[in-house]
Amino acid sequence: MTRSFPKAQVVVYPGSNCDRDALWALKYVGFDAEFIGIHDHIDADLVILPGGFSYGDYLRVGAVAAREPIASEIKDFVNRGGLVIGICNGFQILIEMRLLSGALLQNSTGKFICKVVELEVSDITTPFTNYFIKGERILLPIAHGFGRYVKTDELKTNVVFRYTEDVNGSDEFIAGVSNNDKNVIGLMPHPERSIERLICSDDGLRVFLSAFNYIKLKKTQEDQKANAKVGV
Amino acid sequence: MQRLVYNMKYIDILERKLGRKATKAEIEAFTVMWSEHCGYSHTKGYIRQLPRVGFGGNAGIVPLDDYHFIAFKVESHNHPSAVEPFNGAATGVGGIIRDILAMGARPTAVLDSLHMDKITEGIIDGISDYGNSIGVPTVGGELRISNYYKYNPLVNVMAVGIGKNEHLIPSMAKRAGQVIVIFGGATGRDGIHGASFASEDLTGEKATKLSIQVGDPFAEKMLIEAFLEMVEEGLVEGAQDLGAGGVLSATSELVAKADLGAVVHLERIALREPDMNPVEILISESQERMAVVTSPEKADRVIEIARKHLLFADIAAEVTKTGQYVAKYNGKTVIDVPAKLLEESPEESIYDYTPSEMPKFSWIKFKDIDAHEVFERYDYMVGTDTVVKPGYGPAVMRVKGSCGYSLVIHSRADLGFQDPYWAAYITLLESVRKTLAVGARPLAITDGINYADPDVEPEGLAAQMMGLKNACEFSNVPVASGNASLYNTYKGKGIPPTLVIGMIGKLEDLNVPRPKKGPVYALGFKDFELEREKILWNEIERIAKSGHFVVSMHDFSTMSTLKSELQNVGLEMKLKIPKCEPAHQLVVVFGDVETKLPKELIGYVR
Numbered sequence: 001m002t003r004s005f006p007k008a009q010v011v012v013y014p015g016s017n018c019d020r021d022a023l024w025a026l027k028y029v030g031f032d033a034e035f036i037g038i039h040d041h042i043d044a045d046l047v048i049l050p051g052g053f054s055y056g057d058y059l060r061v062g063a064v065a066a067r068e069p070i071a072s073e074i075k076d077f078v079n080r081g082g083l084v085i086g087i088c089n090g091f092q093i094l095i096e097m098r099l100l101s102g103a104l105l106q107n108s109t110g111k112f113i114c115k116v117v118e119l120e121v122s123d124i125t126t127p128f129t130n131y132f133i134k135g136e137r138i139l140l141p142i143a144h145g146f147g148r149y150v151k152t153d154e155l156k157t158n159v160v161f162r163y164t165e166d167v168n169g170s171d172e173f174i175a176g177v178s179n180n181d182k183n184v185i186g187l188m189p190h191p192e193r194s195i196e197r198l199i200c201s202d203d204g205l206r207v208f209l210s211a212f213n214y215i216k217l218k219k220t221q222e223d224q225k226a227n228a229k230v231g232v
Numbered sequence: 233m234q235r236l237v238y239n240m241k242y243i244d245i246l247e248r249k250l251g252r253k254a255t256k257a258e259i260e261a262f263t264v265m266w267s268e269h270c271g272y273s274h275t276k277g278y279i280r281q282l283p284r285v286g287f288g289g290n291a292g293i294v295p296l297d298d299y300h301f302i303a304f305k306v307e308s309h310n311h312p313s314a315v316e317p318f319n320g321a322a323t324g325v326g327g328i329i330r331d332i333l334a335m336g337a338r339p340t341a342v343l344d345s346l347h348m349d350k351i352t353e354g355i356i357d358g359i360s361d362y363g364n365s366i367g368v369p370t371v372g373g374e375l376r377i378s379n380y381y382k383y384n385p386l387v388n389v390m391a392v393g394i395g396k397n398e399h400l401i402p403s404m405a406k407r408a409g410q411v412i413v414i415f416g417g418a419t420g421r422d423g424i425h426g427a428s429f430a431s432e433d434l435t436g437e438k439a440t441k442l443s444i445q446v447g448d449p450f451a452e453k454m455l456i457e458a459f460l461e462m463v464e465e466g467l468v469e470g471a472q473d474l475g476a477g478g479v480l481s482a483t484s485e486l487v488a489k490a491d492l493g494a495v496v497h498l499e500r501i502a503l504r505e506p507d508m509n510p511v512e513i514l515i516s517e518s519q520e521r522m523a524v525v526t527s528p529e530k531a532d533r534v535i536e537i538a539r540k541h542l543l544f545a546d547i548a549a550e551v552t553k554t555g556q557y558v559a560k561y562n563g564k565t566v567i568d569v570p571a572k573l574l575e576e577s578p579e580e581s582i583y584d585y586t587p588s589e590m591p592k593f594s595w596i597k598f599k600d601i602d603a604h605e606v607f608e609r610y611d612y613m614v615g616t617d618t619v620v621k622p623g624y625g626p627a628v629m630r631v632k633g634s635c636g637y638s639l640v641i642h643s644r645a646d647l648g649f650q651d652p653y654w655a656a657y658i659t660l661l662e663s664v665r666k667t668l669a670v671g672a673r674p675l676a677i678t679d680g681i682n683y684a685d686p687d688v689e690p691e692g693l694a695a696q697m698m699g700l701k702n703a704c705e706f707s708n709v710p711v712a713s714g715n716a717s718l719y720n721t722y723k724g725k726g727i728p729p730t731l732v733i734g735m736i737g738k739l740e741d742l743n744v745p746r747p748k749k750g751p752v753y754a755l756g757f758k759d760f761e762l763e764r765e766k767i768l769w770n771e772i773e774r775i776a777k778s779g780h781f782v783v784s785m786h787d788f789s790t791m792s793t794l795k796s797e798l799q800n801v802g803l804e805m806k807l808k809i810p811k812c813e814p815a816h817q818l819v820v821v822f823g824d825v826e827t828k829l830p831k832e833l834i835g836y837v838r
Contacts, residue, residue: 014542015450017367021616024632051614053365056450112360112609143364143611193613198630198742200613 006215008033009044011074011090013065018051018087018192025192029208038068045215046083047074049090051143051190061104061146062092071097083127083211084184088144091176091186100177100186101156105148108169112145116200118164119175119189126160126182127214131206137164138203140189142175147188149174156180161187242266242578249573257511257567261574264425264477264515265484268718271577274686275716278582278697285676285710289403290334290473291393292712294676296738297634301397303337306345306390306641306680306734308717312445313387317354321387322362322447326519328391329368330473333456334522336401336463337393339366340615341629343641344373345680345732347386351377351606355387358447360609365449366456370610371618372627374641377599380649383722388680388715390641390734394631399463401471404489405525408553410469412483412494413531415458415538415545416521417451419478420504424516451520451543458541459522467534470525480514480574482523483549484557488571493554498561502544510561525551580686583694587702590654590760593814596646600790604797620744623797625783626666626737628744636739638672641732643680644786647814648729652692656699656731657706658815661765663735664707665784665819668772670744672737674707679714679733684726686718692729693718700731706762709735745781747798747805750823752835754788754810757817768817771829781822788812788820798837807835 008031012019019035026033026048036042054065078084078099086094094100107113116139121132132138149170151157161176168188176187191204240246240263246254254262268274286293291305309324325342332339342363346355363370368391405412422445462468472482479501487494498513508516526534531547538545552558557571607622619636620628627639642663647655660677667674679700686693704711720727755775756768776782783794789809798805810832812818822837 015365015453017365017453017614021614024616052367053450053453056365056448056453058450112364112611114611114613115608141613143613145364190613193616195616198619199616 004219005032006046006212006219007031007044008046008048009036009042010048010050011036011038011070013038013052013054013068015054015056016050016052016089018190022048022050022087022192025195025208028195029205029212031212038070040070042073042077046085046211047077049084049086049093051088051090054089054093062089062096065093066096075099078184081183083215085128086186087190087192088188091188092146094184094186099184100179101153102177103150103152104146105150106146107144107148113168114143116141117167117189119161120164122162123158123160123178126178126185128185128207128210129160130214131210139194139201140191140204141193141200142167142189144188158182160185161189245578250569255567258569260511260515261480261567265481265574266577270477270481272716273577274580274693274718275681276579279714282701282711283704284712286712290331292676292678293335293400294712294736296394296631296637299397300394300631300634301337301400302392302394302637302736303332303335304390304392304678304734304736305331305713305715306388306678306732307331307715308680308682309387309389310384310682310717310720313355313385314383317352318358319446321355321358323445323519324387324389325359325362326447326449326452327475328389329366329452330475330522332391332393333459334401334403334471334473335393335395336399336468337395338460339368339391339393339456340617341392341627341639342368342370343390343627343639343734344370345386345388345641345643346373347376347378347381347645347730349377349379349382352385355385356606356609362447362449364611366453367614369612369614369618370607371612371629372622372639372641373607374643375601375603375606376643376645377601380645380728384720384727386682386720386727386730388682388732390678392639392736401463401468403470403472403486405470405486405492405551406490408492408551409528410525410551411528411531411547412486412549412551413524413526413534413545414474414479414501414521414548415524415543416455416474417448417518418502418504418544419513419516419518419521421508421512421516422446422518424512445517445519448520454541454543455520455522458538458543461537462524462534465533467526467530468524469527472523474521474523476517478514478516478518479548484571484574486523486525487551487557488575491555493552493556493571494549494558495552496549496559498559498566500546500548502546510559510566514559514566583690585653585691585694585698587653587698590815591651593647593650595814596649597787598646598790600792602792602796604793619742620670623793626670628670628739630742636742638667638670638737638739640666640735642666643730643732645728645730648731652729653695653699654815655729656696657703659731659733660700660703660707660709662784662786663733664709664769665772667735667737668769669776669782669784669819670739671741671776672739674709674735674737676710676712677733677735679711679731681714681716682720682727682730682732683718684721696729696731745776745779747781747803747822747837749803749837751833752807752837753821753825754818754832754834755821755827756819756829758812760813760815760817764817768829771827772819775821775825775827778825780825783820804838805835810834
């Protein structure tokens with residue numbers, strides 16, 4: 001019998017610019033990974049909405065990208081329990097699609113900020129963070145002009161990452177959140193940029209490793225179930 | 233419509249060569265093509281004397297490893313940035329990125345050399361907004377704050393790209409029968425006569441915002457991806473970006489270099505302002521456009537790829553064997569001149585300069601500022617190839633699965649004032665030191681000439697160019713590309729001669745030395761003697777390769793950026809600033825090292 005390999009797709013919106021970095025990170029941890037466009041269909045275990053400036057961010061950030069044909073594909077995928085990571089502009093798009101609650105406004109400094117920041121991992125029960133230790137402090141880079149997270153719905157806000165100090169004016173230092181089912185996560189920091197010590201830090205690697213192993217385990221269990229049924 | 237009409241400087245030469253009176257359209261066309269900005273009239277004689285490598289295309293080309301070439305070039309956007317800082321600086325980034333792209337390389341890094349009287353928010357925002365959007369990291373630069381640049385800020389941007397050898401694209405057409413597709417954003421009236429404007433004094437009515445191009449980074453990003461897709465599919469047989477001189481300059485250069493001609497159909501250019509007249513379409517400097525030479529049977533696919541990336545595209549011209557450059561609008565001829573003539577801008581005579589002994593320089597200080605407030609507004613990490621981030625001096629990048637390369641951008645305007653020859657010379661030597669300090673071997677440079685009025689002070693330019701030439705020969709580092717910005721004057725008063733050098737080097741080992749806790753030494757000599765330079769280089773190279781962090785700076789009293797960078801990683805640096813001459817041979821070394829050179833303990837890192 002064949003066991004399918006964890007597969008990931010990176011959605012390339014017009015103006016995405018971290019798409020190649022995300023693909024590199026996925027392949028680095030072993031995913032079978034590819035790009036898809038806004039008119040394509042999703043066929044994967046994990047979908048990444050990468051960072052960048054979709055449609056130049058000339059309108060409200062992420063607003064145009066959230067209304068592309070791929071949006072309904074993504075929503076169906078999420079309803080089926082598929083895993084989605086939105087990074088930076090991808091986080092903004094997920095918020096615009098209302099798959100995550102809250103809003104992302106311009107940094108309180110009014111300026112773009114690019115630097116490595118310290119984060120605290122607040123929730124290690126998501127498929128993206130089970131390789132971390134609760135409360136662990138990690139280093140990830142940020143690079144955004146509109147990353148100030150504002151809470152809009154207490155009940156639907158599950159905080160996954162927090163800055164350890166005020167970076168951009170976010171409510172409660174929130175850097176990343178998930179939905180209540182925890183299969184959709186959005187974060188402003190860039191885990192795909194920190195998978196090698198040589199380049200920045202390798203703390204972001206564990207986000208992808210977590211997802212890879214979560215999917216692998218799930219597939220193994222499904223295969224075992226299927227095999228048990230046919231009595232192999 | 234009424235527009236500022238420039239007095240054409242070389243009208244007599246033009247009419248003599250044409251053998252008749254020039255038409256109004258020809259005057260407009262040649263004003264652009266023979267402007268200092270496009271034609272390099274004052275500098276091409278000097279440039280010819282430089283030791284060169286991979287020269288002549290849109291950007292300089294140097295082999296990096298067995299499979300990749302590196303394309304790089306520095307370009308100025310001084311005049312536009314003076315009048316409209318945001319768009320001036322933004323389009324400065326956009327323009328040089330397309331030069332790199334046109335060679336078939338993916339742009340991988342941007343560095344900027346900024347000379348201003350204060351941190352001009354508009355300029356920083358312009359670079360940040362444009363560079364961040366297009367996904368090319370801004371990995372380094374120099375920030376020189378001085379009152380000398382109050383009216384004439386200098387914005388020099390260096391871009392670098394990596395391409396596969398089989399994708400290297402010539403900057404010319406090959407044969408009659410090829411077609412030229414122009415694709416990108418729509419064409420408007422922005423930047424008309426920008427090239428001419430950039431070739432004059434900045435005083436008064438000529439300094440109008442109408443000559444400034446407006447940037448659209450989203451279109452640029454789409455243009456990059458579309459063009460690289462065309463290259464990947466083998467559709468591009470020649471390419472040129474549309475910069476100064478617009479359609480006219482790009483299409484005529486492509487064919488003139490190959491002794492060919494072209495028929496251009498101006499009505500096929502997509503317009504943002506539908507009532508533009510044919511000459512305006514011909515010379516508009518609207519950004520985010522490229523010209524691709526291809527075969528007729530491939531043109532459809534080229535257009536299809538461009539449109540897929542939300543860009544305008546059409547076959548704008550056919551390559552002919554006549555040698556004539558013909559521009560038509562709905563079948564009516566707008567201009568018809570020899571293509572070669574457009575390229576043959578008149579050449580000003582060059583001056584011989586005999587170098588004298590190096591003078592005793594006095595210190596002219598630039599302000600010491602922590603550059604974090606600037607470079608943290610640039611995305612310096614996108615692409616995940618930035619090995620050494622801004623703040624440590626030279627930038628170090630890698631090519632995934634291969635070697636690394638170092639990037640330095642450096643200038644010595646403080647010396648330029650006092651002796652342009654030695655200023656240029658020392659700028660190059662110091663660039664070599666910086667490159668060696670990160671464990672790299674210098675490959676080549678790109679030079680950015682920023683000068684005041686060459687008609688008033690021709691000797692200074694001659695001295696600067698001679699200094700560069702001699703320093704390149706001394707160092708055995710060739711020039712691969714360059715740019716000249718002259719007439720950086722305001723009310724006749726000029727900037728100091730400011731030669732900006734962009735140097736690339738190659739690293740085999742990506743484990744670049746980093747600052748560690750321990751003693752810090754000043755090593756070398758407090759003054760300058762040319763005979764000692766290569767001894768210093770050998771020591772820097774040896775010490776860097778032994779894993780010690782080495783800092784080469786011209787003014788060690790401006791270490792705020794490094795100091796705060798060290799603080800960010802939990803290190804505290806306490807140094808007594810070593811006293812030295814403005815031209816010196818001193819480097820700062822972190823950690824205990826054996827050396828034959830004079831060495832003095834100046835502090836600690838804790």
